[in-house]
Amino acid sequence: xxxxxxxxxxxxxxxxxxxxxxxxxxxxxxxxxxxxxxxxxxxxxxxxxxxxxxxxxxxxxxxxxxxxxxxxxxxxxxxxxxxxxxxxxxxxxxxxxxxxxxxxxxxxxxxxxxxx
Amino acid sequence: xxxxxxxxxxxxxxxxxxxxxxxxxxxxxxxxxxxxxxxxxxxxxxxxxxxxxxxxxxxxxxxxxxxxxxxxxxxxxxxxxxxxxxxxxxxxxxxxxxxxxxxxxxxxxxxxxxx
Numbered sequence: 001x002x003x004x005x006x007x008x009x010x011x012x013x014x015x016x017x018x019x020x021x022x023x024x025x026x027x028x029x030x031x032x033x034x035x036x037x038x039x040x041x042x043x044x045x046x047x048x049x050x051x052x053x054x055x056x057x058x059x060x061x062x063x064x065x066x067x068x069x070x071x072x073x074x075x076x077x078x079x080x081x082x083x084x085x086x087x088x089x090x091x092x093x094x095x096x097x098x099x100x101x102x103x104x105x106x107x108x109x110x111x112x113x114x115x116x
Numbered sequence: 117x118x119x120x121x122x123x124x125x126x127x128x129x130x131x132x133x134x135x136x137x138x139x140x141x142x143x144x145x146x147x148x149x150x151x152x153x154x155x156x157x158x159x160x161x162x163x164x165x166x167x168x169x170x171x172x173x174x175x176x177x178x179x180x181x182x183x184x185x186x187x188x189x190x191x192x193x194x195x196x197x198x199x200x201x202x203x204x205x206x207x208x209x210x211x212x213x214x215x216x217x218x219x220x221x222x223x224x225x226x227x228x229x230x231x
Contacts, residue, residue: 036222041225041227042224042225043120043122043209043222043223043224043225044160044209044211044222045222046219046220046221046222090159090160102213103150103162103165104150104162104211104220105162106159106160107159108158108159109158109159
């Protein structure tokens, strides 16, 4: 089964600083990888996803992630943090359900705090 | 854009009662929907895959008789927590896979508190 590890349950950056949220995965097949953002008391919003093709994926709100097969990583970055980026971020990999259909397996999440 | 709506967003019920949560895809058809449970400061755990017109497929360890799932149409799946206990209190999130394009969209979640 696929799994996701997010290093660091909490990351704190200053406004304007680089954001780096780490995600490593394990997968027995070429993975589909996702980053989601969750604001307090809300559902999840897709930031970006990698399926095939270009390994550097650009998403919404200035975020991007790079798929590195050799490192089994899919780290999320943003050059300059904004206060509105404060949220919980989840990395996910696609897997199969008990019934054989596709599902998402989530990491434990990283809470991003942006300091003024 | 595609929208998935959950209702209610918050519900409080008494122990022993049942509560139903709805998940609707507002502007697309979804043969497949998913129900997740999120514990405080924890990740999302897939409970079951809801399939329109057929029985839901439950993940290992999830009680199918306690968490009843009905996917009666291409735009609606319901999760019923039966004989609720305080330990069922949690944040429940649904997602729907758009039939055309295969993208998954998440609902806003439903807070269940069992008192």
